[in-house]
Amino acid sequence: MDKIFLFDALREATDEEMQMDKSVFVLGEDIGHYGGSYKVTKDLHIKYGDIRVLDTPIAENSFMGMAIGAAMTGLRPVVEGMNMSFLLLAFNQISNNAGMLRYTSGGNFKIPLVIRGPGGVGKQLGAEHSQRLEAYFQAIPGLKIVACSTPYNAKGLLKSAIRDNNPVIFFEHVLLYNLKGDIPKNEYFLPLDKAELVRCGSDVTIVTYSRMRYHVLQATDILVKQGYDPEVIDLISLKPIDIISIVESLKKTHRLLIVEECMKTGGIAAELIAQVNDNYFDLLDAPMIRLSSQDIPTPYNGTLEKATVVQPEQVIDAVQKLLS
Template sequence: SGGNFTIPLVIRGPGGVGRQLGAEHSQRLEAYFQAVPGLKIVACSTPRNAKGLLKSAIRDENPVLFFEHVLLYNLKEDLPDDEYLLPLDKAEIVRPGKDVTVLTYSRMRHHCTQAMKSLEGKGYDPEIIDLISLKPLDLETIGASIKKTHKVIIVEECMRTGGIGAELTASIVDNFFDELDAPVLRMSSQDIPTPYNGKLEYLTIIQPPQIAEAIEKMVDGKL
């Protein structure tokens, strides 16, 4: 349209792997739309950013896809009484650190913070960043962290092939290759339809113990 009209549209939708919902209801929809020009894609992860981001999305003049994980709807958090808005294009530093940059989003944010509990007292100091904006990526925040840690782990629930992590890895290599002291590690779901069986479902998704182990090995130079 050459800027002749706007499309102030917000589409909210649940996504992610539930609890034994099978392949039909365990979709990672963010990867489906990553290649569509002109869309903004946002993944909320807490009650606070869900409210602030949704208000910003409604005010935006562009089409915004607003993804909510099905297993985060029961989260509770005290919210500010005053009106507040959060930017649609900025990542959030969940935990500042200096050893390794951990990039994640949606439910995996909570898996990463849970993984930190097993690392407490061991001397590891990862920086955890919630991407929030999946399109466009906040390369400014991501780059600043990489220039500090020089190591990257991507933790996602998306499929490994064609997922958000694949695009993120390419962007990191394109923009910050000289800052890396090790290859980017992608921790993604397996490229199979999500099983209905609970134990099998668990095995297809990255879990906190795997994240903690990866952080230790990356920092210790064993990867």
């Protein structure tokens, strides 16, 4: 096992797939000679040249359209969004082209496209750089969405995403790039549609994803000392949601707490609650609780920014409430 940073795990995955398959190429703003804003593509242009590691103009709608066209003709583009919120400028291409073309062409075209980059609430990056776009893309038919949370799953998921024949939105959290973790020396892949059981427990099921995994684990350490036994699931796959893993957990705990950085209105938790309520309501012994970010633009002020995002103390309070 090697212990590496999350951004290096993503870089390794990209490098290995580019070396294995000449149809894989990377494009985006400052991803060539600069190496990307978070160094995920550092020095890859030296190894693969300026065509396979392609610096683009600041024109998201244009280079997204180019990437979709390249995917239609047999290439496997990996688009890096310097910040995922910038990709709202390419929303038309992602929804009306990437998500639909395989269906509207009657299966004549495959769209093996990965759209990856940093998102989430950082540290005083301001409202326009702190957006949580999971719910925006979750409503688009034809897309797969994953959110990595560790160096291990980041590498395994990205390799699987690059080899998938469908468009994959690949969320990375801006505050997790410097997270270190163990990576196997041998090649491995992880499924794009499965949640991860992070901790086994019997009292309550806590479902989370991305950076909130670590807020939940901080809270769990305290809850265990207080005599509680929470089960923690990292969704990873936001579309489709791995409802089966969650249901198996609810059969033991009969209580559900969802912790997300997404906005409360129309967020991932809202969809998950709807699915459980529609199909598995009888498993519940208490009302479901969701902890989500405030429905406001993220403030620049550090204290106010912190107040908009779920904190470990809120997770502790919610579990105590569910089990009281």
